[in-house]
Amino acid sequence: MRLRGRTAVAALSAALLLATPVATAQALPGPAPAPAASAAGTVELPRPTGPYAVGTETLHLTDHSRTDPWVPESGDRELMVSLYYPARVGRPGATAPYMSTGEAEALLARLGLGDDAPALVSSLPTHARTGARTARGSFPLVLLSPGFGNPRATMTSLAEDLASRGYVVASVDHAYEAIGVAFPGGRILTCAACEAVETAPDEEAEQEVVKAVSTGRGADLSFVLDRLTGPRPAWEHSGMIDRRRVAAVGHSIGGSAAASTMLADPRVDAGVNMDGTFQERIPASGLDGRPFMMLGTASHSPGDDESWDEGWQRLDGWKRWIGVDGSGHSSFTDIPVLEDRMDVTLDPTVTLSTDRQVRITRDYVSAFLDQHLRGHHRPLLDGPTSGNPEVVFNRP
Template structure:
């Protein structure tokens, strides 16, 4: 099932029955020691026209910065999805505004950054196709609460909806050329990397102090975002470590591999290393630190906030066990979320901060559903 259809199903399931009151979609609170601040930023790449809309308009991106905050009092929590984008979701499904509440995260808008932590490792996040940067909120907040600066990137026109300043919303196009989509995303990511100094200036309460450690940049993504991660690493050596969550591999990196740390997370349901020859070729070409883990019982949409949201929709939508298994597997949502809160942070702790992690060495009693391959 395509992610766009899953989103539609979720909205219909939660709002389609008049007897069911509106539900607020949330993700579990981050567990790190720092409260989380966030700001959204509009970027325009003057060097290239948008490759999807055909208007000749320069390529625009929306990104969000997530970071450890000094003080979150008097700073409201950010919405999971911006208001106009959320309303477009509902409008696309003939639903009234407010039928579903997408109005809460644990990131506080405009909260001052905690400058006492010094320079922060930077992690970029790229979501799946027909998705949104919102879908990584849970793991992104976790990283920020542990002292990372995280930049989440919306890729307009292969994202479901993107809201720009002033309430303008651009909906996604029907995506069929995934190789092109990866190339576009790589260009987006390289532009974001170029923009990091100016993005740093957007952090509230920075007081001129440098907070982004540009020598410690990592990236991760789900599905098409995982493919974008490996290809962006191939194209740009500024990305020192990458992680793909059930992502394919496209382009030259599939044959050439990488010389920096990379972690492949796959699932039995999607095929993974065992039956995906391109992924196996990529794996064989990894020359730096590498790890492949398979999350038993997971399916392609067991990653990101989908792991929580889709099971919530199953009963009111009438999804049977086999249908739900196809989408999110048999792994309980709390275990899928626990995996995301443990393994990506461990990967970046080891490969951006140089702190070896026992969790990455081999099987863990705390995660019996995870198998390892070196």
């Protein structure tokens, strides 16, 4: 089956947009839940695996050169950015909340998961600490973009792990493109872009909306890069960022946006698309030889999504097309952990355990970044390994 038209648009949206927790081809996946742990409230985000402690800070950025494309009357384009950074091991501080209860309520309202679900989500234990002292050194920067409708919080596990391995991670919420994101002034924005897709009169109009999301996010990520590495940076610790080593990584439409960012911004050295249909065609000239990895489910195997087939042929640098058997569209996010936390299963076709979903995502993304931002060869990317039997290297 080739993804196109309404099917392609549906594949962009994580199941947070669904009204009820039913299984679909692109629904939030989940292994069998762990009732005892969920009931006791002991499920936490998997611990980071690197040698550094993890610090975090939140920035509110406004691009005064652009009006918001979804709600023009709101004014200039706004972004919320969670920075995760390598920190020194030592004096403990408070761990950052996963999200506020208000954000969780908005996030879960359309899933109908019960009155206690928002509290379970907002209280999910994390590992990044606010006010943590920065580690000494200069570190590569990873720009991280979530799936359509998903808040940046759903990428926390990957962000924390990358920071623990020595990366500064800027996880971005794009205004009016997610359900349940708090902005200054007590505002929790709706997903106006999601509504634009749902109310589009035809397939062509839908495609215009989702392409605009991808290219707009490319501009957002370039703006974040400007504010973190340019003159008068928005973050007081921007000096720890090595501006010569930058990657864009995203899930679903955020993965498409990673490619869109690279097409528009030569400062981005490498990119990863996690299970997202490309909304902006990679030109015949490719990405100027820059490395790119496509990491996805079986539904993104050769012949199943023509945007990946075409993209693969046009990528002109180091490239990998990696599939994960037994995974689902949201296996590359925190959703499996949240399912365990809430004792629900939203996609019974997913056969991987939560641990395997998290490990595979962390290991392959970090291996890619280590190899292309740090110059450290990672054999994990050379081909299949006995320790990862679920991982398939596609070579069309």
